[in-house]
Amino acid sequence: MEQEKSHNEVCRLLYVAVTRAKKQLHLLGLSQKVDGGPASGSFLAALWSCVGETFATREADLALDEEVQDATRIIPPHVRLRADWHWPPKPAWMGQSDLPDIHHGEPILFDWVGTEARLVGVVMHRFLARMATDGVEQWSPTRIAQYRDVFRNHLVTLGMAEPFMEAALEGVTRGLVTALTSQKGRWVLDAQHQESRSEWGVTGVEKTGTVSVTIDRSFVDREGHRWIIDYKTSRHEGGDREGFLANEKLRYQEQMDRYARLVHAMERRPIRLGLYFPLMDAWLEWSWG
Numbered sequence: 001m002e003q004e005k006s007h008n009e010v011c012r013l014l015y016v017a018v019t020r021a022k023k024q025l026h027l028l029g030l031s032q033k034v035d036g037g038p039a040s041g042s043f044l045a046a047l048w049s050c051v052g053e054t055f056a057t058r059e060a061d062l063a064l065d066e067e068v069q070d071a072t073r074i075i076p077p078h079v080r081l082r083a084d085w086h087w088p089p090k091p092a093w094m095g096q097s098d099l100p101d102i103h104h105g106e107p108i109l110f111d112w113v114g115t116e117a118r119l120v121g122v123v124m125h126r127f128l129a130r131m132a133t134d135g136v137e138q139w140s141p142t143r144i145a146q147y148r149d150v151f152r153n154h155l156v157t158l159g160m161a162e163p164f165m166e167a168a169l170e171g172v173t174r175g176l177v178t179a180l181t182s183q184k185g186r187w188v189l190d191a192q193h194q195e196s197r198s199e200w201g202v203t204g205v206e207k208t209g210t211v212s213v214t215i216d217r218s219f220v221d222r223e224g225h226r227w228i229i230d231y232k233t234s235r236h237e238g239g240d241r242e243g244f245l246a247n248e249k250l251r252y253q254e255q256m257d258r259y260a261r262l263v264h265a266m267e268r269r270p271i272r273l274g275l276y277f278p279l280m281d282a283w284l285e286w287s288w289g
Contacts, residue, residue, distance in 0.1 A: 006041060014043045027051075090210070116164040120171045121233040123154045124278065125216060127176055128189065128231055129198035132217060135191040141177045148173065175233065175278040182281045188229055188274070193219030195226075204262040215259050217276075220269065228259050228288075229274040236280060248275065249284050260288040 018025055029044040029051070037052075038044035044051070127147075131139050151172045152165065160168055179185035190196075200215040217229040230252065236244040256273045264271060271288040 007046070010041060010043065011046050014046055017043075116160060116168055117171075117233070119155055119158045119160050120168050120175075122158060123151055123168075123172050124175045124233055125199075125231055126154065127151075127172070128179060128216070128278070131176070131180065132189040132191060132196065132198045136180060136186050136189050139180055141180065144173060144176050144180065171279070178281050179276075179278040182278075184283045185276065185278060185281065188217060188276050190219075193221065193227075195220045202259070202262045202266075204265050206258075206261070211258065211262065213259060213262060215263075218263070224269060226263060226267065226269040226271045227274060228256065228263060228271060229276055230256065230259075232275050232277050233279055234277055241280075241282070245277075245282055245284055248277075249286075257288065264289070 018027075027047075029038070029047075038048050148169060151169055155165065155168055155172075179189065196219040197215070198217055200218050201212065202215060203210065203212040205211070215228055216231045218227060220226055232248065232252070234244075234248060252275060256275075260271045260273060272285060273288050274283065274285040276283055
């Protein structure tokens with residue numbers, strides 16, 4: 001009897017609430033039980049006989065893993081520095097010589113022509129780093145496909161124009177799937193390497209001053225070689241693939257040499273350099289020093 005009285009009171013309150021709407025009425029609900037049903041004594045429970053089937057259908061439509069759903073809501077923060085901001089004083093270990101401000105080396109643009117291609121490269125780099133951190137065993141082409149809305153969110157945040165969105169999503173997806181299914185790509189992304197790092201920030205002092213760089217991928221292999229690898233989102237269609245790759249090596253030689261010098265200042269391992277092209281599944285490697 002007491003339970004029936006409580007149910008009637010809930011129905012009365014619900015009736016009062018919904019009949020006060022003047023122009024529009026929106027009902028929002030959340031099923032919190034493990035079996036997807038409504039919480040006992042809730043307004044949703046009172047309406048369940050009418051809306052239960054709709055809830056079941058919607059939950060099936062949204063049956064992506066929770067990580068994907070959460071990621072679609074993540075928007076990287078943007079922080080604007082004050083107009084009077086300056087670099088902090090250099091630490092004592094740098095010595096007393098006057099050094100110019102930190103700079104980030106020669107700017108290396110992503111290889112496709114246009115802003116859209118550069119943004120595709122940014123998102124691809126982010127998720128190659130994510131895959132390397134998680135471990136390739138945690139990823140599959142199906143999971144990558146499920147992240148399509150996540151890729152869209154990143155591209156929108158970066159400023160991708162809608163007319164180019166579908167081609168951009170195709171490029172990101174294809175590059176990640178190629179890296180994941182390629183023998184060389186899986187080796188590069190393997191989280192089991194010693195001292196495995198992605199998006200490794202390194203700062204050091206060169207003749208031109210204090211230099212700060214970000215290395216896409218680095219690890220130590222079984223033979224004790226320190227690998228320094230950069231992802232390149234270049235594409236090449238047509239003949240003379242080897243000639244194209246040879247030109248790419250020359251193009252980025254100075255950049256890779258700088259990475260090697262900065263790392264060599266911290267440790268004395270033999271260093272090997274590599275360029276990986278996920279959209280082409282192409283690989284270049286050579287020894288440094």
